[in-house]
Amino acid sequence: MNKRVVVTGMGVVAPNGVGIPEFTKALQNGTSGITFHQKLKDLNFSCQIGGVPNLPHELQSQYFTDLQLRGFNSSGILYGCIAGIDAWKDAGFETDPDSEPDYNTGLIFGAGTSGVEKFREAIYKLDGGEVRRLGSTVVLQTMTSGISAYLSGMLGLGNQVTTNSSACTTGTEAILMGYDRIRSGNAKRMLVGSCSDHGPYVWGGFDAMRVMTYKHNDDPEKGSRPMSASASGFVPGSGAGALVLESLKSAMERGATVYAEVLGGDINAGGQRQGGSLTAPNPIAVQRCIKNALKNSKINPNEVDAINGHLTATSKDALEIENWTRALGRKHQDFPLVNSTKSLVGHCLAAAGSIECVASILQLQEQFIAPNANCEDLHEDIKKLIDVSRVPQQAINRDIEVIAKASFGFGDVNACVLFKRFIA
Numbered sequence: 346m347n348k349r350v351v352v353t354g355m356g357v358v359a360p361n362g363v364g365i366p367e368f369t370k371a372l373q374n375g376t377s378g379i380t381f382h383q384k385l386k387d388l389n390f391s392c393q394i395g396g397v398p399n400l401p402h403e404l405q406s407q408y409f410t411d412l413q414l415r416g417f418n419s420s421g422i423l424y425g426c427i428a429g430i431d432a433w434k435d436a437g438f439e440t441d442p443d444s445e446p447d448y449n450t451g452l453i454f455g456a457g458t459s460g461v462e463k464f465r466e467a468i469y470k471l472d473g474g475e476v477r478r479l480g481s482t483v484v485l486q487t488m489t490s491g492i493s494a495y496l497s498g499m500l501g502l503g504n505q506v507t508t509n510s511s512a513c514t515t516g517t518e519a520i521l522m523g524y525d526r527i528r529s530g531n532a533k534r535m536l537v538g539s540c541s542d543h544g545p546y547v548w549g550g551f552d553a554m555r556v557m558t559y560k561h562n563d564d565p566e567k568g569s570r571p572m573s574a575s576a577s578g579f580v581p582g583s584g585a586g587a588l589v590l591e592s593l594k595s596a597m598e599r600g601a602t603v604y605a606e607v608l609g610g611d612i613n614a615g616g617q618r619q620g621g622s623l624t625a626p627n628p629i630a631v632q633r634c635i636k637n638a639l640k641n642s643k644i645n646p647n648e649v650d651a652i653n654g655h656l657t658a659t660s661k662d663a664l665e666i667e668n669w670t671r672a673l674g675r676k677h678q679d680f681p682l683v684n685s686t687k688s689l690v691g692h693c694l695a696a697a698g699s700i701e702c703v704a705s706i707l708q709l710q711e712q713f714i715a716p717n718a719n720c721e722d723l724h725e726d727i728k729k730l731i732d733v734s735r736v737p738q739q740a741i742n743r744d745i746e747v748i749a750k751a752s753f754g755f756g757d758v759n760a761c762v763l764f765k766r767f768i769a
Contacts, residue, residue, distance in 0.1 A: 348527060348528050348592045348594065349593035349594075350527050350590055350591070350593070350606070351592075351596050351604075352590060352603065352605045352606075352607065352764075353436040353589050353590075353591045353601040353602060353603055353604065354432040354434070354436025354437070354587075354588065354589030355431075355432050355703050355706065356427070356429060356430065356431030356538075356585075356703075357428055357431075357700060357703045358400070358428045358584045358585045358586075359371075359378060359396075359700050360379060360395075360396030360397055360398055360689075360690045360691060361376050361377060361378030361396070362376070362378070363399060363400060363427070365431070365703075365707070369707050372686075372689070372704055372707060372715040373711070373713060373740050374740070375689065375716040375739070377565075377690075377718060378397075378398070378582075378689060378690050378691075379396045379565045379568055379569055379580050379582070379691050380394065380396075380565050381393060381394050382394065384545060385545060390548075390549070391552055391555070391557065391559035392548075392557035392558055392559050392568075392578070392581070393562040394558075394561060394562055395543065395691060396543075396580065396581070396583060396691035397582075398583065400424075400427070402414075405423065408426060408430055409423075416480050416482065417482070418463040418486065419487070419491065419542065420462070420543050421456055421458070421540040421541050421542035421543075422460065422486060422491050424540045425456070425492040425496065425540030425585040426492070426495050426496055426499065428538060428540070429452075429499075429500075429536055429538060429585075430496075431587065432538070432589050433500055433589060436591070436601060437599070437601055438500075438589075441501070446503030447500075447501055447503050448503035448504055449503075450500075450502050450504055450532065450533065450535065450536065451502060451535050451536070452493050452496055452502050452506045452537075453505070453507055453519045453523045453536075453537050454492050454493045454496060454508055454536070454538050454539060455508060455510055455516055455518065455519040455539035455695055455699070456489050456490075456491075456510060456540055456541070456695050457512065457541055457695030458489070458541075458542055458547060458695075459487055459492065459542065460487040460491060461544065461547055462542070462544060462546065463483060463487050465546060467479050467483050467487070490507065490508035491508075492508060492540055493506050493507055493508045494506075500536070504526075505535075509539075510695065511754055511756070511760075512754030512755040513657075513692070513694065513698065513754035513755060514612070514754040514758050515695040515698060515699075515752075516538060516586060516695065516696060516697060516702060517610075517750060517751070517752040518612055518698070519539055519698075520610075520699070521610045521612055521760060521762055523536075523590045524590055524607050524610070524762075527590055527591070527592050533591065533592055534590065534591045534595065535590045536589055536590075537587070537588050537699075538586050538588060538699040539585065539696050539699040540584070540585035540695065540696050540699075541582075541583045541584065541585070541693050541694040541696035541697075547694070548581040551581060555578070557578045557579055557580065557581060558576075558577040558578035558579065558580060560577045561577075561580075566718075568580045569658055569688050569689070569690075569719060570720065571654075571657060571658045571662055571687050571688050571720065572656060572720050572723055572724055573720045573721075573722050573723065575722055576658040576662065576724070577658075578658065578659060579657040579691065579692040580687075580691035580692065581691055581692060582690050582691030582696075582697075583693055583694070584693050584700055585700070586696060586698075586699030586701070586702060587703075588702065604709075604767065605706045605764045605767050606764065606765045607762065607763075607764060608644060609642035609763060610641060610761050610762035610763060611634050611635075611641055611759075611761055612759065613630055613633060613634045613758075614757055614759065615627025615630030615631070615759070616630070617756075621757040622757065623756060623757070624755060625661065626664070626668075626753050626757060628668050628671075631665070631753060631759055632672040634751070634759040635672035635761050636672050638751075642763040646673040646674055647675070649681045649747050649748075650747050651681050651682045651683070651684070651714055651745050651748045651749070652683040653683075653685070653701050653704060653708075653748060653751075654666075654669070654683055654684070654685050654751060655685075655751055655753045656685035657685075657687060657692050658685075658692075662724065662727070663724050663726035663727050666730050667726075669683070676730055677731060678734070678735075680730075680731040680735045681749075682736075683717075683731070683735055684715050684717050685717060686700065686715065687701075688717050689715075697752065698750075698752040701752070702762065705748045705750045705764055706764055709745055709766045712743065712744060713740055713742050714737050714743050715740055717737060717738060720738060721738060723736055745766065746765060746766050747764070747765050749761060750762050750763075
């Protein structure tokens with residue numbers, strides 16, 4: 346049915362800003378949300394820094410009752426519910442616990458893990474023979490689809506309600522899945538996004554793999570260095586991003602504010618062939634994903650004004666830039682402006698794609714390019730491909746019509762989406 350799809354609401358819980366106004370200001374000012382964590386040091390982590398959103402109890406109480414928060418120990422669900430409810434309200438809708446199910450609106454909200462801390466808590470009780478003291482919400486807090494179960498109940502959504510999980514591509518994939526459902530005519534609206542827990546039991550495996558930086562424990566804000574010659578691994582992060590997607594017809598009928606249009610995208614995998622593996626991308630598949638995203642969006646490569654990359658501050662950053670140059674057929678001064686939100690928030694794992702899609706749309710709406718922090722020493726292999734001016738160190742005001750956002754995840758999976766500035 347080829348319906349046009351637009352973004353009418355957004356919410357974000359990020360390490361450097363909770364809520365759209367605070368997050369926008371942090372992006373414009375290059376404010377980092379990465380801090381030192383004593384607990385990681387006590388547990389002998391090599392990387393002792395990370396990005397964790399600031400959510401005081403007073404703020405949590407605006408979304409959950411004291412009864413709901415009692416025994417609640419799932420940070421990802423907490424982040425996801427706050428971001429999701431904010432996006433819902435931002436789109437002009439209210440929450441009503443007595444409403445009928447909204448069969449026109451669905452939910453696809455991704456997660457990598459859920460309630461790891463709650464699961465650990467439950468294990469200790471079970472090992473102590475205290476099964477009857479586990480509480481009634483252990484299952485809901487620890488199942489991967491806990492976030493979609495919580496959110497759909499809070500909002501009364503009656504269309505498709507599900508959780509996707511595809512490593513670092515999760516958030517971007519959720520957006521494209523929701524987009525497809527609206528385009529096919531199976532829903533008027535979809536609340537989409539993703540979330541990720543924080544803490545040692547989520548981050549420990551990456552520390553053991555030696556893919557996180559260990560060189561900046563005394564200077565946390567300098568730790569996340571995408572595209573930098575001195576990058577030494579990613580900084581872990583956490584949080585959630587959420588978007589309300591809606592058919593343009595529905596948005597216009599109710600006079601909704603439109604942030605941007607979703608032009609289209611593509612999702613694929615490299616099959617862990619041709620250089621791809623569990624932890625490395627198949628470059629041919631990545632390039633294919635980008636090219637197909639452009640084709641599906643009916644966009645010429647020369648129309649892409651900016652790229653919000655995956656760009657994690659690992660050894661694969663230069664390869665990602667090379668893949669973009671090959672897919673777009675653009676190099677040096679002709680290359681679009683490119684940035685990595687991870688320089689300010691770290692790698693938020695399953696939440697990365699959705700938080701970075703929010704960041705991409707905010708740049709379209711406010712007409713600026715957020716800075717690449719800690720990239721004053723651009724990697725030499727990247728310099729051979731694109732001009733240094735394509736990687737801004739400070740926020741710059743710039744006319745942007747189209748921005749491309751891509752995520753490339755563990756398991757050799759890829760997703761790319763294109764957003765366009767919307768002018769009524």
